[in-house]
Amino acid sequence: MIPHERSLVERLKDQPFALIGVNSDDDLDYYRQQAKENGVTWRSFWNGVRGTGGPISSKWGVTGWPTIYVLDHEGVIRFTGVRGAKMDAAVDGLLAEMEEDQ
């Protein structure tokens, strides 16, 4: 999934788009090191030393990883659980919609 997300971020780098993570690795150094090795350029909240049991995922009731929410430019949740090509289509659709609004 990381290669897919890397290419999405790369493809949309000039668009009004952001991939925001909630990283749930329990070891911050490991996350940093792996992010560097895997070319993860997007910004994430770090979920803390409890890893998947950390405060953000606990509040949002996340029980499976990855969990995806796609928000439009007004912050409204428009899609959940979309992966791969479906994620791309959801994002492209919302970017087109945003352009029409303007």
Place this chain on the structure above:
Amino acid sequence: MRPTSLVAVLLLPLAVTGQAQTFDSAAQAYERLSARLRKERREYGEARAAITASAAYRAARERGDRAAVLRMLNTVPRPDELSMCRRAIEVAARFGGDDAVRLLGWAAVHAKNKELTVEVVDRVEAEHMSSPALTALLERADVIARHLGMERGPGFLQRVVDESPHDIVRAWALYWQSIAIKRRDPQAAEKLRQRAATFADGHWLADKIRAKQFKAERLQVGMVAPDIEGADADGVAFKLSDYRGKVVVLDFWGFW
């Protein structure tokens, strides 16, 4: 077992602690021991990854040679969590105080060993029942109760509920009690959960308990996403709402 090897086994923990560094405080011991364990776990993961990526390993997998696979994997020594935890318990006994409780909690979570877990709980019950630092230990009381077993686990949680003067500590004990009986008695579990939520007010445990409701009421398609405030890998604070005006994919992920 021959007498000489018995002596060797008995001396082994002494040898380990004899080599270990000394600490100026329980807080320092906590920092150093936990950093050392994190480092050793990372190195262990990397060393295993290097082996599983090797041609020899892949060949052994392909020809279904389980013995060779295990032999290769076993060349990587596991982090010695047990002796680090034993060391933590000794240091905790020497210094006392809330930092010592933190060390004891760390040891109980990482030991994954009945004998050491019982030792930690004995110390806590004897000396630390009113410490606010028990929060960290109770947060992971699922792990601790599992290693304590039925003869000690439930009793320990109940003692915390009855005796701790700190709401959040009691909240965690109530929460794990509710999880433990969820299947057997869902109604009683729900009561405990609600009590836990009351005691946890203002703490993230309350959010955790109310997550299902939060999801139903705040996280449905068509709703404005609740804000998230936190910090990135560099410790820089930011908010989800900083990205208003952009299409956002919010991705709960990890490398593990």
